[in-house]
Amino acid sequence: MVISTKRTAYAAFLAATTMFAALTAHADGISGDVIKIGIMNDQSGPYADNAGPGAVAAARLAIEDAGGTVNGKKIEIVVADDQNKPDVGVAAALKWVDEEGVDAIFGGSASSIALAIQDIMKERKKPYMLVATAASALTDSACSPMATQWVQDTYALPKATVKSLLGQGLDTWYFLTVDYTFGKAWQADTTKFIEQGGGKVLGSVLHPLNSTDFSSYLLQAQASGAKVVAFANSGSDFANAMKQAQEFGLSEGGQKLAPLGLFINQTHGIGLQILQNVRLTTPFYWDRTDETRAFAKRFQAVYNDRIPNEAQAATYSAVNHYLKAIAAAGTDEGVAVMAKMKETPVNDFEMKDVKIRADGQVMRPLYAVRIKSPDESKYPYDYYEITETVAAEDAWRPVSESSCDLLKSQ
The missing domain is CATH 3.40.50.2300 (Response regulator)
Structure with a gap:
């Protein structure tokens, strides 16, 4: 009985140690050895030109500028067409974060979809970047510690x-x-x-x-x-x-x-x-400064000779800042990354020393x-x-x- 009890205790100790090690590895490194980014928006309907495939092109430019990796770990993009339907968008988001290991979602979805996904990402403690959605409630009554608003709102x-x-x-x-x-x-x-x-x-x-x-x-x-x-x-x-x-x-x-x-x-x-x-x-x-013009030229080269609109430029900025935050935090764990994103001013071709407020609002002019x-x-x-x-x-x-x-x- 004593031996059995000791063995049971030792087994429990090993299990706890293993679990702690796994949690520590996740907190201090990259889960699944890959940084997986989800781009969700209307890819084919009435709002497809607002973000759509152009947002994917902009995200790829940000990944290219990061060298395709962060801290030696590969960056992958997955894309979902939410079709402006809340049930489609929510189902895709749940599958991504619960089954496919997506670390963050960059959404240009209709507000009804964004409000639902913001709740999901808050519960899962994963970053959600709003890059075309405009409902002001997203940073007001429905604000989340895991969400940031990059472009515009109805206020x-x-x-x-x-x-x-x-x-x-x-x-x-x-x-x-x-x-x-x-x-x-x-x-x-x-x-x-x-x-x-x-x-x-x-x-x-x-x-x-x-x-x-x-x-x-x-x-x-x-x-x-x-x-x-x-x-x-x-x-x-x-x-x-x-x-x-x-x-x-x-x-x-x-x-x-x-x-x-x-x-x-x-x-x-x-x-x-x-x-x-x-x-x-x-x-x-796009024509405001030399830097915005240079980015527009790069974007034209990869996206049908079209200049970037507001949401597509913001997608680049959001992905770029997110990847910098992972590098600085040394992990893709959501809470740590979000803290680093808010701690670090946004600096890129369109924004200079822009802070992210506690409600998630990117305080850009x-x-x-x-x-x-x-x-x-x-x-x-x-x-x-x-x-x-x-x-x-x-x-x-x-x-x-x-x-x-x-x-x-x-």
């Missing part, structure tokens, strides 16, 4: 746009809004800025995702008599709505068409003839721009005139307005 982008238009006396608004989380959040955040500035919202109409016929919605906007028609949508929805708004003569009738968020690939697709003199706010413009006319544009993709640099502190939701517990606890 920051309309803030400067509304201020500019109200300053021109354009104080009555009508919304054309996509009928899901992102669109409704965008309308709600923008309405607050309009009312704070003394403006008034005369009405709104919701349209389904991936619509092709906006005639009835535009007629309602036209009949409202609002000075500004704001588009709280994106992707092909925005492109179709803008083109049809011109056909219905909204601009000719004196109404200002205001995109609340616009990627440069959409500007390219719609054309300067339609969009000339439109004002918007953007986190990135934004740029107020005017879209040029066809006559002003002198070379391909020469589309924007930067009229103002908006400091991060003036762009993003201030701590005083946040409901994120991660900020309140500081």
Whole structure:
């Protein structure tokens, strides 16, 4: 009995030692001997041009710049098309992190998908980088210690746009809004800025995702008599709505068409003839500096001669910063990597000494721009005139307005 007890105790000791060694090896090294990155977004639907295959190309450039390895361990990319469907996106994320050893997800998904995946990554203690999703709740009421927001949100982008238009006396608004989380959040955040500035919202109409016929919605906007028609949508929805708004003569009738968020690939697709003199706010413009132009040239060489948009540039930055954090932490363990990411300022071709706030917000400046006319544009993709640099502190939701517990606890 004594011998048996001793053997049992010794076996338990060995098991505990083995388990501790395994945990230590994981904490101090690279799990599975590979760093596995998941890129999830709409690869083929209405938002495919927002991030899509271009985000994958940008991630590959970041991996190339890291030499293809971190601390001697290979970097791999896996890609999922979430099809703008929450069940598809959630299933892919669960399979990745629970079965396939994916260490981090870089998502450009619809807000409804992102909110669900953010919860999954928080529970699994794995980093989640938002590189195209815009719902402001992701760094506010739904904030997570494992998530970071790299591009834009429905709070920051309309803030400067509304201020500019109200300053021109354009104080009555009508919304054309996509009928899901992102669109409704965008309308709600923008309405607050309009009312704070003394403006008034005369009405709104919701349209389904991936619509092709906006005639009835535009007629309602036209009949409202609002000075500004704001588009709280994106992707092909925005492109179709803008083109049809011109056909219905909204601009000719004196109404200002205001995109609340616009990627440069959409500007390219719609054309300067339609969009000339439109004002918007953007986190990135490829032609801003020598470094952004150099990156754009590299991106063009690997992605169908197209320049990077805001989400694609941010994907590079997020992957680059993540890989640097793994190298510095000496591990791909999520909590340690996230701590290193927030501890280290972001420095790359588009951002300099940019900090990541406790709520996950990458505190980058934004740029107020005017879209040029066809006559002003002198070379391909020469589309924007930067009229103002908006400091991060003036762009993003201030701590005083946040409901994120991660900020309140500081």
